Amino acid sequence: MKNKIDKNWILESCLANQNELIANFQKRESEINDAAFKKNASASQSEDRSAGKYELLKAIGDELAFAQKELAFLSDLDVTTESTVVEPGAxxxxxxxxxxxxxxxxxxxxxxxxxxxxxxxxxxxxxxxxxxxxxxxxxxxxxxxxxxxx
Known part of the structure; x- marks a missing residue:
């Protein structure tokens, strides 16, 4: 049989990974937001190319919201009890x-x-x-x- 890994350690690792994922989404969202709203001074860039950036910004915003919802689920998860059946937290x-x-x-x-x-x-x-x-x-x-x- 494999070694038992402490459930609190597993939960903490998942929380850390989820927080890192959220930080990456926030950084990317900020970068795209800046790019979408900054005016480009180049004369060759006279046409508006921000529409694709808005779509990407919305997609990243949706992924960020989902990641935050999952973080809330993890944060509320009780891993202090032994599970006897396959269930959340097991x-x-x-x-x-x-x-x-x-x-x-x-x-x-x-x-x-x-x-x-x-x-x-x-x-x-x-x-x-x-x-x-x-x-x-x-x-x-x-x-x-x-x-x-x-």
Whole structure:
């Protein structure tokens, strides 16, 4: 069996990654905002090219809002109790991967273990929701056996 990774550490890592993602979106939004509203002094740039920048600005704003909503979900997540079923806040150790049920996130690594953050809206979560240690589930033609759950 794989080493148990502290759920608080996993949550803190996910929070740090999410905050970094939000900061990157905010920086990019600011850069595009500046570019869209600055007047270009070059005579060869007399036509208005800001329409594409407005669309990009809206798309980044939408992604930023989604990332902030996910940060709020993470911030409200209670990881202080042991999970006995696959649910939000659970760490699900399978024979193939270890999942943290919260939001989709970059893989995090600790003590030679890789943890994959998955959203409760992810199709793989639907395949494992409510299962217990020892149960198995199938996703994308792969069978996973739940070896530990906490």
């Amino acid at each position: 760490v699900v150790v399978t024979d193939k991967l270890t999942f943290f049920i919260a939001i989709s996130s970059d893989k995090i690594e600790k003590d030679q273990s890789t943890i994959v953050g998955i959203s409760t809206r992810a199709p793989i979560y639907a395949s494992m929701r409510g299962l217990e240690k020892g149960n198995s589930f199938q996703f994308n033609e792969t069978t996973y056996v739940i070896e530990d759950l906490y």
